[in-house]
Amino acid sequence: MLFLSMNAFSMPFSENFILTNDGSKINIKANFFRIDNTEKIVLYKLPNSDAESRxxxxxxxxxxxxxxxxxxxxxxxxKEINGYFVLSETPSxxxxxxxxxxxxxxxxxINYVFYVLDSNNNILDGLEFDNLKSTKSTAVRGDIFPKIQFYFKGCEQLIARIESYDNVNNQNMSILDFFDSPMYIECLK
Structure with a gap:
């Protein structure tokens, strides 16, 4: 069973919640959040409880x-529902x-995959890559920044963030930190 865990960062937090399909909000603890992609569930805790909910x-x-x-x-x-970290959104x-x-x-x-979606959730482009140090893996990771830059060139904050991880001198390994510490950047203007 694959678990992705995320603990609180040392950054200031905004509201921590789950938005359900019926539009209601469930406030949750920031320091407990686990994703089980195999079972397609998220485990969390309510603010005043140590009991695990799902x-x-x-x-x-x-x-x-x-x-x-x-x-x-x-x-x-x-028809299949999957969960993804959202790194950025623009109007399109x-x-x-x-x-x-x-x-x-x-x-x-570790195998990673990112997708660029249109406004109807159709895949425009994507890339699968891994954390190995082989020549092939290094070359594939080298395609990450140019691909994201092509689709999101108008999102300055996203480009600045990913640029700081784009380093060919270390087999393109730094770029993995961009994905290992996912940060949502909204560019809806």
């Missing part, structure tokens, strides 16, 4: 924790990503 992907629209947004999508009109495009489960549980390999 919600299925199909029952919420998105979760906002600090600077992070996690949203469910049916991509390309699929959204940048999302997730990690994929490895078949070999003992492997240190």
């Amino acid at each position: 919600i299925k992907f199909k029952d919420f629209n998105y979760i906002h924790i600090g600077t992070t947004k996690f949203k469910t999508y049916k991509l390309n009109n699929s 495009k959204t940048l999302i990503f997730t990690t994929k489960q490895n078949d070999d549980e003992e492997s240190s390999k």
Whole structure:
């Protein structure tokens, strides 16, 4: 079972909540949030409780924790609901990503995938990459920045953030930190 965990960052927090499909908000603790992509659930705690609660992907629209947004999508009109971290939104495009489960549980390999979506949640472009130091993996990671820059060139805050991670001198490994510390950047103007 794959668990992605996120703990509170040392940044100032805004409201931490789950927006359900019926429009209601569930306020949650900022320092406890786990995603189980296999079971398609999110585990969380309420502000005044240590009891763990869960919600299925199909029952919420998105979760906002600090600077992070996690949203469910049916991509390309699929019936399957999956959860993704939202890295940026413009009026016409959204940048999302997730990690994929490895078949070999003992492997240190992490598989990532990001997608650029249009306003109807259709995939315009995407890229799958990993954290290995092979020549092929290094080359694929080298395509991340130019691809995001192409689609989101007008989103200055996103471009500045990803530029700070774009470093070819270390086998393009720094770019992984951009995804390992997901931050939602809204460019809806």
